[in-house]
C-alpha cells in the first residue's frame with residue numbers, strides 16, 4: 428500500500444511535508460523550513476500530535492503538554508482500528524539492516540554523492556557477506572521509502588546541533604513516530 432508509493436515524509440516532529448523525490452526531502456532538510464503545527468487543531472488532533480511527541484521523546488519535555496495529561500498507553504482516544512493498523516505497519520529494523528543502511532548513508536555523506544535509497548533497496552537484495560552468503564533474507568528486504576525514511580532521520584540528526592548518541596530506544600521511538608505520521612497523513616487525505 429502506501430509503502431509502495433514513493434512518498435517521503437519529513438522526519439521532523441510536527442512537520443507534515445511530504446515529497447515525491449528523496450532529493451527534495453534532503454533539500455528540505457537542508458533549508459530547514461518545516462511546517463508549523465496548526466494551532467486551530469481540535470482536541471483529538473492535538474492529542475495525536477502530543478502522542479507523537481511523547482513517542483519521539485519518551486519523556487515529555489514540552490511544558491505546555493502538562494496542561495493535558497496524555498497516557499501513551501491509552502489508545503482509546505484514537506479511532507478504532509488505528510492501533511491495529513499501526514501495529515501491522517510497524518517493523519523494527521534489525522541490527523544488520525541498520526548497520527547496512529547507516530554504512531551506505533555514511534559513504535554518501537563522505538563522498539558528497541548522496542546514496543539513493545532506491546539503489547540501496549536494490550543492493551540489499553543481492554549483497555553477500557565474505558563467505559558469499561546473502562546478507563539479507565527476502566523478509567528483510569526494505570522498500571525505498573523505508574530506507575529513505577531511515578536516511579532522512581540520520582540526515583536530520585546530523586543537522587541537529589545537539590548531536591546526541593543515537594540510541595536504540597530513540598531509533599525505535601522514531602520509527603513509531605514516523606509510522607504514526609504516515610498514518611495521520613493518510614487519514615488527512
Ligand SMILES: [Zn+2]
Nearest residue numbers: 437439442461
Ligand atoms: Zn520538515
